[in-house]
Amino acid sequence: MNFLTKATLVIGMSTAIIASAALADGHAKENPAVAxxxxxxxxxxxxxGILGAVAKGEMEYDAAMVSGAASNLATLASMDRATLWIEGTEQGAVDGSRAKAEIWSDPDGFAEKFSALGDAATALVGAADAAAVGAGMGSLGGACKACHETYRGPKN
Amino acid sequence: MNFLTKATLVIGMSTAIIASAALADGHAKENPAVAxxxxxxxxxxxxxGILGAVAKGEMEYDAAMVSGAASNLATLASMDRATLWIEGTEQGAVDGSRAKAEIWSDPDGFAEKFSALGDAATALVGAADAAAVGAGMGSLGGACKACHETYRGPKN
Structure with missing residues (x-):
């Protein structure tokens, strides 16, 4: 699908969806894919945040919460990017976006970053105590940072 | 984990997380789990919205977009509920929530609703054209409605 088609597709999204996304977030001009x-x-x-709070002792360790947070993190990292990272929604092209053009010029590299996040998250599923959660936080934070440094632009 | 512990856990979440959730959404008083x-x-x-727009001809059919939307929908329906539907975050107990108490008194029924959504979404992965997408929208909409009718309270 070429840029024009992708762009048309985004612009053509039903007004109801765009309006609900905008109203829910208070980002009146935001592109729905960006939202x-x-x-x-x-x-x-x-x-x-849940994992970090457990690691720091700000939140009581609870096995279901820790594994739930870790597995949801892995799930979120595994989401299909076709509907989310739509061509033509990079920073500067649409309001609110901080997505760098490298996301589209280097899709394999971008995919690897999400894969690393998923691996770091999966490693925390079943973490037996706060110390075990803490031991995995470095990998998690590193995965976030590595992707943001390469693929996220400056604040708008 | 009893109610008090769950409540403490939510209240105890790091201020940074609460603040970032609140600032990002413009819901100043919102509970982080509700957000x-x-x-x-x-x-x-x-x-x-993407699937509906394709079904209605408002968006050009694109295999990657349709399957991406359907698989993400199934993924979202499969998320672990432990960190999201925390006891003590029902409608009336915290601002912004429309979660009915039945979510906690009937967790198996609630889980079945998400399972039905996941099944309806999975059925649309690989839908070959807009008509095939349209044929699955009834099941999708029905899954949303069935859950909302039973487990979502009135607007706040």
Missing amino acids: ARQHQMQMIGYSI | ARQHQMQMIGYSI
């Missing part, structure tokens, strides 16, 4: 990616990132951040 | 669920629902709505 969807931000929802994904928020959920990733939420899961990492 | 995370709303991100999940927004992503579900985004995926269904």
Whole structure:
């Protein structure tokens, strides 16, 4: 699918969807694919936040919460990117995006970053205590940082 | 884990996470688990929106987009609920929630609704054209409605 078709596809999304995404987030001008990616990132951040809070002793260790957060993180990292990282939605092309052009020029590299996040998350499924969670936080944070450094642009 | 512990756990989440969730969504008083669920629902709505737009001819059929939306929908429906549907975050207990108490009193029934959504979504992976997508929209919409009718409370 070429750029024009992708762009048309995004622009052509039903007004109801665009409006609901905009209203829910207070991002009135936001592209729906960008909004969807931000929802994904928020959920990733939420899961990492739980793991980080357990690791730091701010939240009581609970096996179901830790494994749930880790498995959801792996699930989020595994999501199909076709509907989320749509061509023509890079930073500068649409409001709110911080996606660098490298996401589309180097899709394999981008996929590897998500794969590394998924691996780091999966390693924490079944972590037996707060110390075990803490031992995996470096890999998790490193996976976030490695992707952001290469594929995320500066703040808008 | 009893209610008090769950509640403490939510209240005890790191201020940074709570603040980032609140700032990102403009829901200043929102519970982080409620915000995370709303991100999940927004992503579900985004995926269904793509499928619906293809079914209605508002968006050009594209195999990667259709299968991506369907598989992401199945993925979202399969997410671990331990970190999302935390006890003490029902409607009335925390701001922004529309979760009915039945989610916690009937977890198996609630799980079945997500399972039905996942099945309806999986059936659309590989849908060969817009008509095939359209043929599956009834099941998808029915799965949404069945869950909302039983487990979602009125608008806040």
